[in-house]
Amino acid sequence: MSEKLISKIPEGPLSSKWTEHKAHIRVVSPGNKRKLDIIVIGTGLGGASAAASLGELGYNVKVFCISDSPRRAHSIAAQGGINAAKNYPNDNDSVYRLFYDTIKGGDYRSREANVYRLAEVSNLIIDQCVAQGVPFAREYGGLLDNRSFGGAQVSRTFYARGQTGQQLLLGAYAALNRQIHLGSVKSYTRHEMLDLVLIDGEAKGIIARNLVTGEIERHGAHAVVIATGGYGNVFFLSTNAMNSNGSAAWQCYKKGAFFGNPCFAQIHPTCIPVHGEQQSKLTLMSESLRNDGRIWVPKKKEDVEKIRAKKIMASQIPEVDRDYYLERRYPAFGNLVPRDVASRAAKERCDAGFGVNETGLAVFLDFKTSIERLGKHVIAERYGNLFQMYEKITDVDPYKEPMMIYPAIHYTMGGIWVDYNLQTTIPGLFAIGEANFSDHGGNRLGASALMQGLADGYFILPYTIGDFLAGKIQAPKTDINHPAFAEAEKAVNEKITKLFAVKGKEPVDYFHKKLGHIMWDYVGMARNEKGLEKAINEIRELRSEFWKNVYVPGENSEFNQEVEKALRVADFIEMGELMAMDALLRRESCGGHFREEMQTEDGETLRDDENYMYVSTWEYTGEGKEPVKHKEPLKYENIKIATRNYKD
């Protein structure tokens, strides 16, 4: 284990760790907060809530986003809901149960202390959002409504129709706007962080590109917070927004921040299937649909053939000839098994030849039973916007015919390694939300991403960053004329110049799509040793081809979307390689990481707790050199380790 990997998990009983920790960390007085500068990169739930809260506390905050407004961040697209342990439905939920479900859902690869804290602050988030005016769904009595999500046997998910992420982000964005108005936060839109600047080993600022003018800018601070989300777009086709990227996190890695569990990527079971080669992205159909939708494929191959040939419609297949395979295999959880389990089950049926569209890569998500039981109006009230979205994309009315769905890349559990204080291995550099690795282990439960982003931003980082900054109250403003800034800026300029200078034949997207194919084929839903080795080789070839044959039109000193993409894809190629390396060395199956060599007789994941109960963290050692893997062992003191069982 590297000496840098100190998790700083507080001593004492699980339920009092956070309380005790908060009581003993240092705080900064109001007068000193005014003298301290913080840079926040990203304005999704994590970034917006952190920037707003830090601004409220009195720090000087600069917040950066790549879009034209902080509100565009991809948190906005989260549909289904946010978990909290309120126990409003009286179904025996508790902080412990939410903690337990999250650890189990993550297949015992996340930290107990972090997850317990997450469950603990979950209730505060709901209170905060309601106070901000987030219009959550309500019962007729005026109190908040809940629904169920995968991996839980209680209803703990708060929601605002199918637009929960949008409403939560608008809440955090409003809080951020208030601070911008008050002058404590300065907002830089259409700006992209291209490098992290270290002075004496500490994070002291960033190099950013103004995406309108192409100008390269220097920004200094006493601490930098990375809240730039995940790297799912390594796969090209994913449910992530087109501009979501891993570059800011990757630059931190290359400056010395360790990267945790890069191979843990989540594949979401209910996405609209791929329709053709020209497709640019995949659209998610919320997991909440599994509350009332039932997943099936035909039992008989001849029915499959007829559906593919469009000779019959799915609705014409009688009940007895339908295989509700999740209900069959997992009676206790049925259609609400966790995402990784549902995704693999869909793949299993499609691999066996039961896929229901022309490509053979689709299963049905059917609302017939619920429409009969509850009436069309109830279903429309619950999922109206999702049904409309489905119909606009596919031209099929899901009230009449079942939806067709297939798994797609959705989220990355891996990310920058952080300690209990959310600080990375670089002092002064913090990572929050999806950008860090911390809370979801090998698989994230539905409605927990929003919870984590807001927990980190509203209630954890504002406390823990104070402990670091308390040591900086006499530190002067960071001087952006320091040689470290000049050096970082020079490196950025050289990289951009190099990209334009290649003048090859292929556009950036050509390489991105190629990378996506390699990743999906070998580092996707099922992985094996040979495939992963092949992937690493192919990615290395692709990388050298990229730098020989990419064509970036135009110039740097203008609004140029191609150079933006080129910089991101160059990083995606490197990230893909690290993901494959990490997957190759984790010779066990856990959560979303399924190694074909390691499975039970009935095709379930087979963990190897003896050898792999750790966080794999990667240290960058320089261009052209192999990164070094370190292990942070995971200890379970409060939970009995078991094989995940969603059957009974």
Add this chain to the structure above:
Amino acid sequence: MDLTLKVWRQKSAKEKGCFETYKVSNISPDSSFLEMMDILNEQLIREGNDPVAVNKGCKSTDPVAFDHDCREGICGMCSLYINGRPHGPDNEVTTCQLHMRKFKDGDTITIEPWRSAGMPVIRDLVVNRGALDLILQAGGYVSVNTGGVPDANSIPIPRDSAEESMDAAACVGCGACIATCKNGSAMLFVSARVSSLALLPQGKIEGARRAKAMVAKMDELGFGACTNTRACEMECPKSISVAHIARLNREFLLAKLKD
């Protein structure tokens, strides 16, 4: 499908723009409109890089700049006038959710940026919507800090009010309402936020201050007045109703009466 595209090209805010004509072919009717734009751009990049290009009649072979992000109709980043209509011919969708099956083989499609004084062009089809952020910064929030708030269920809210608030809160901030308004008014956008908060007890407390501050900022930034043509409601991809403008007007008048 084979299509002819008339696309507005403008190198920067300062330079003059003009229409250029391009052809694209073999477009799948299942493709989204923006996927068709991706295909055009890939073609332009290859042609810009190829001395014997097909579309040599075109002056501009740089790829067309356009805003987009989530491509599932929720982030509000995409824009465009398509054949003169914000977000194109389909109803209740943003441009990214528009599919090519809404067009016919051989069609000519005109593609322009939002055109409104409050949203100047940055490049080609990309406009600056920073003014919308400024309006919200003026008062589009409930003034509470993080922490120290009451339990969520201590504020019961009638279901109908919460639902109506949600109807208004569905606004994605794309700017279509402004782009389509002959006066360049931002009233639907502003009213959606004011109304969403005014319908909830948490937001009611500073309702008057909010309405005044946001309307004042909107006027200051040069957006036009509302003359009730309801074009905004017609073109809103989220079907935000002009009833919210009525609520904004009421909030604003009440606030002014108290002054």
